[in-house]
Amino acid sequence: MKPTLQDVANAVGVSRSTVSNAYSRPDQLSAALRAKILDAARRLGYPGPDPTARSLRRGFVGAIGVLFTSELSYAFTDPFAVRFLAGVGEVAQRHGTSLLLVPLPGDRDRARAAVDNAAVDGFCVYCVGDEEHVLGAIRDRGLPLVTTAPEAAAPADRFVGIDERAAARSVAAHVAGLGHRRVALLGDTVLPEAPPGPLRLAGPGDAPRPTTHGRLTGFADAFAAVGVPWPDLTVVNAAGNSRAAAAAAIAPVLAGDDPPTAVLACSDVLALGVLDAAGPHSRVSVTGFDDVAEAADAGLTTVRQPAEEKGRLAAALLLEPPADPADGRLLLPTDLVIRTSTGPVPRS
Amino acid sequence: MKPTLQDVANAVGVSRSTVSNAYSRPDQLSAALRAKILDAARRLGYPGPDPTARSLRRGFVGAIGVLFTSELSYAFTDPFAVRFLAGVGEVAQRHGTSLLLVPLPGDRDRARAAVDNAAVDGFCVYCVGDEEHVLGAIRDRGLPLVTTAPEAAAPADRFVGIDERAAARSVAAHVAGLGHRRVALLGDTVLPEAPPGPLRLAGPGDAPRPTTHGRLTGFADAFAAVGVPWPDLTVVNAAGNSRAAAAAAIAPVLAGDDPPTAVLACSDVLALGVLDAAGPHSRVSVTGFDDVAEAADAGLTTVRQPAEEKGRLAAALLLEPPADPADGRLLLPTDLVIRTSTGPVPRS
DNA sequence: TTGAAAGCGCTACCAA
DNA sequence: TTGGTAGCGCTTTCAA
Numbered sequence: 001m002k003p004t005l006q007d008v009a010n011a012v013g014v015s016r017s018t019v020s021n022a023y024s025r026p027d028q029l030s031a032a033l034r035a036k037i038l039d040a041a042r043r044l045g046y047p048g049p050d051p052t053a054r055s056l057r058r059g060f061v062g063a064i065g066v067l068f069t070s071e072l073s074y075a076f077t078d079p080f081a082v083r084f085l086a087g088v089g090e091v092a093q094r095h096g097t098s099l100l101l102v103p104l105p106g107d108r109d110r111a112r113a114a115v116d117n118a119a120v121d122g123f124c125v126y127c128v129g130d131e132e133h134v135l136g137a138i139r140d141r142g143l144p145l146v147t148t149a150p151e152a153a154a155p156a157d158r159f160v161g162i163d164e165r166a167a168a169r170s171v172a173a174h175v176a177g178l179g180h181r182r183v184a185l186l187g188d189t190v191l192p193e194a195p196p197g198p199l200r201l202a203g204p205g206d207a208p209r210p211t212t213h214g215r216l217t218g219f220a221d222a223f224a225a226v227g228v229p230w231p232d233l234t235v236v237n238a239a240g241n242s243r244a245a246a247a248a249a250i251a252p253v254l255a256g257d258d259p260p261t262a263v264l265a266c267s268d269v270l271a272l273g274v275l276d277a278a279g280p281h282s283r284v285s286v287t288g289f290d291d292v293a294e295a296a297d298a299g300l301t302t303v304r305q306p307a308e309e310k311g312r313l314a315a316a317l318l319l320e321p322p323a324d325p326a327d328g329r330l331l332l333p334t335d336l337v338i339r340t341s342t343g344p345v346p347r348s
Numbered sequence: 349m350k351p352t353l354q355d356v357a358n359a360v361g362v363s364r365s366t367v368s369n370a371y372s373r374p375d376q377l378s379a380a381l382r383a384k385i386l387d388a389a390r391r392l393g394y395p396g397p398d399p400t401a402r403s404l405r406r407g408f409v410g411a412i413g414v415l416f417t418s419e420l421s422y423a424f425t426d427p428f429a430v431r432f433l434a435g436v437g438e439v440a441q442r443h444g445t446s447l448l449l450v451p452l453p454g455d456r457d458r459a460r461a462a463v464d465n466a467a468v469d470g471f472c473v474y475c476v477g478d479e480e481h482v483l484g485a486i487r488d489r490g491l492p493l494v495t496t497a498p499e500a501a502a503p504a505d506r507f508v509g510i511d512e513r514a515a516a517r518s519v520a521a522h523v524a525g526l527g528h529r530r531v532a533l534l535g536d537t538v539l540p541e542a543p544p545g546p547l548r549l550a551g552p553g554d555a556p557r558p559t560t561h562g563r564l565t566g567f568a569d570a571f572a573a574v575g576v577p578w579p580d581l582t583v584v585n586a587a588g589n590s591r592a593a594a595a596a597a598i599a600p601v602l603a604g605d606d607p608p609t610a611v612l613a614c615s616d617v618l619a620l621g622v623l624d625a626a627g628p629h630s631r632v633s634v635t636g637f638d639d640v641a642e643a644a645d646a647g648l649t650t651v652r653q654p655a656e657e658k659g660r661l662a663a664a665l666l667l668e669p670p671a672d673p674a675d676g677r678l679l680l681p682t683d684l685v686i687r688t689s690t691g692p693v694p695r696s
Numbered sequence: 697t698t699g700a701a702a703g704c705g706c707t708a709c710c711a712a
Numbered sequence: 713t714t715g716g717t718a719g720c721g722c723t724t725t726c727a728a
Contacts, residue, residue, distance in 0.1 A: 004704095005705065005706065006705080006706095014714075014715080015714070015715040016706075016716095017707075017708085017714075017715055017716080018713090018714060018715070020707055020708090021707090021713095025707095028713075028714085029713060029714075030713065045488065047464055047488045047489040047490070048461075048464040049464075049707090050404075050706070051465045051467040052400060052403045052404045052467050052704090052705080053404050053704070053707090054465075054705080055400045055467060055706095055720095056400045056401050056404050056704090056706075056720050056721070056722090057706045057707045057708085057719085058707070058708095058720085059720075062465065063448060072437040072440065072447075073434045073437045073438050073441065076431070076434035076437055082424050083424070086424035089421045089449065090421050092449075093419060093420045093421065093451035096462070098448050098449060098450045098451065098466060099420075099449040100411060100448050100449075101437065101447040101448075101449065103440055103445075103446065113396075114444070116396040119399040119400050119409070119411075119467055137395075142350055142395070297645075352720095352721060352722085353721065353722065354721080362698075363698070363700070364699090364700095364721090364723085365699060365700080365724080366697090366698060366699070368724085369697095372723075373723095376698090377698075378697070378698095381697085381698090397721080397722065397723090398720090398721055400720085400722090401704090401722040401723090402721080402722060404706090404720090404721080405704050405721080405722045405724085406722085406723070406724095407704075
């Protein structure tokens with residue numbers, strides 16, 4: 001059997017409290033006794049207080065949960081997510097806090113159970129899709145949470161994000177300013193079970209994912225301002241946030257009659273897929289979102305948002321709660337980055 | 349106060365066991381009673397059994413630790429590490445197991461404490477540097493562990509990795525075959541506190557990090573075979589596994605008298621830094637290690653190892669222990685990938 | 697099908 | 713400076 005604190009106490013002939021103090025509050029006992037206890041522990045092979053028991057007793061864990069409302073591997077596959085994580089990790093390291101990455105089953109009940117079973121002191125929720133039930137589970141546990149989607153946050157939640165709508169409007173205005181009027185908007189899983197390809201959407205607000213919703217709305221704003229109403233915009237659905245999914249979804253649209261002269265994607269990864277599908281000689285204008293590393297190489301016009309900083313702030317908001325709750329909602333700046341993937345409407 | 353299982357029991361007028369069963373063993377009570385209990389729980393705001401208490405009682409946690417013997421952000425910054433993590437995450441997701449990423453303080457005692465405090469059922473150790481004390485701490489806790497460094501593994505440890513030495517020998521033999529004899533070997537933190545730049549090393553075995561050690565040995569093998577003894581090889585130290593660190597370390601060497609005609613780096617990231625430092629018109633041959641995504645774009649000759657697969661196998665070894673302990677040591681295949689960054693010795 | 701008893705291993709209070 | 717007491721919230725026999 002593995003030795004416990006009690007065994008060490010017995011071996012040395014002191015009480016459990018004293019052994020506990022030897023580990024957790026060295027100033028509460030003489031150096032000599034402490035040395036003797038630590039020595040006996042080593043001899044017995046006692047590895048120190050059990051973390052689980054300690055957490056139970058102390059009432060906190062020393063870990064924060066990081067949730068991606070998607071497959072766990074999304075976190076390591078999407079370049080923006082990875083940089084977000086790097087930022088979270090940096091702050092966690094500084095606090096000596098661990099990061100618990102919890103895989104979320106697609107099934108809602110089981111997702112809720114996964115949240116309920118996570119031994120953590122709070123959650124950072126990187127919002128990918130529809131997360132209301134996940135956020136609800138966290139709130140029900142009474143744990144603090146930071147989310148990256150404004151619409152998803154309840155008043156008590158902390159939030160760090162960008163003004164998705166305004167940011168999207170800025171790229172779209174750039175494209176509109178270049179004269180584009182026949183435009184496609186490309187998003188990942190615009191509607192839950194939708195097949196890849198063009199989609200009928202009564203309005204941008206119909207997209208359940210808060211990020212997609214915000215970005216589509218911003219795109220629509222800019223085109224409405226130049227006289228292109230929502231129904232004239234083609235919404236295209238990609239079955240996943242990957243280049244391949246984007247290429248597969250957009251290819252038929254580009255090959256159709258009366259193809260769009262510009263494609264506005266809801267992420268850089270999708271935009272890169274559009275460039276893949278369009279081929280090197282295409283003159284279609286393409287924009288992305290996020291400004292990941294590959295975007296620069298590809299000459300992609302996009303909206304930059306500070307990835308690592310977003311992660312750092314999310315973790316900081318959780319680990320160093322602001323005194324004033326009003327400071328718990330952070331809006332980060334974005335920049336329109338104009339590169340070579342956008343240009344005037346080709347005359348045909 | 350947050351409600352506990354006891355409160356729910358009181359409210360319904362049943363015992364704690366019954367409430368517990370309602371959550372953990374639905375088959376142990378009537379559907380009607382269970383519904384009544386769950387309902388009362390919802391009304392009281394009871395979020396289900398506390399994960400910590402449950403872990404303590406059950407004796408297991410449902411999470412595995414992932415350790416990087418380096419800053420935690422290394423895990424998200426190094427492209428190979430990210431892919432490894434993706435593989436680990438994939439298997440973890442399948443098992444419904446969470447991943448605890450534990451930041452390791454540089455200080456050995458505190459690193460040990462971090463390991464001791466992690467509430468997990470086992471560890472995957474991604475070996476970056478010197479990890480003996482970390483592995484020791486894990487073994488002392490009696491937890492299973494999988495490591496990626498062969499030298500670091502004790503007989504009881506599981507291991508998944510490559511034959512570092514043979515893999516390194518294969519690239520080096522390619523370079524030697526091209527006629528190169530004045531060669532520099534570039535590693536990250538070859539010696540613990542060494543400054544960037546050339547280094548005196550009595551032999552490759554003097555590098556404490558097992559990976560570096562193995563790779564340098566393989567490089568040395570290949571050059572010994574063509575008559576270039578160890579002392580004629582220039583070992584160069586980079587202060588970190590980054591392009592910038594590599595560039596800074598190698599620049600003076602390339603600019604010196606009698607510069608090497610080839611640089612063999614211990615990782616792709618370092619090799620890319622060498623290319624940065626050499627500039628586009630340089631004819632120095634450069635090789636990397638790992639074959640990350642950027643390597644292909646840069647035309648880097650390198651050794652490919654299966655990154656995601658390594659992660660998947662590491663996690664599987666931990667989560668699905670092989671019946672026969674002999675199956676707990678896996679050696680993965682590697683491929684020499686020859687691209688444009690290596691060529692014959694330029695005639696000057 | 698339900699309940700009572702017995703801890704899992706530890707820490708924090710308070711008294712000596 | 714040390715020890716006794718009293719749980720943290722839960723699960724799991726076993727018996728009813």
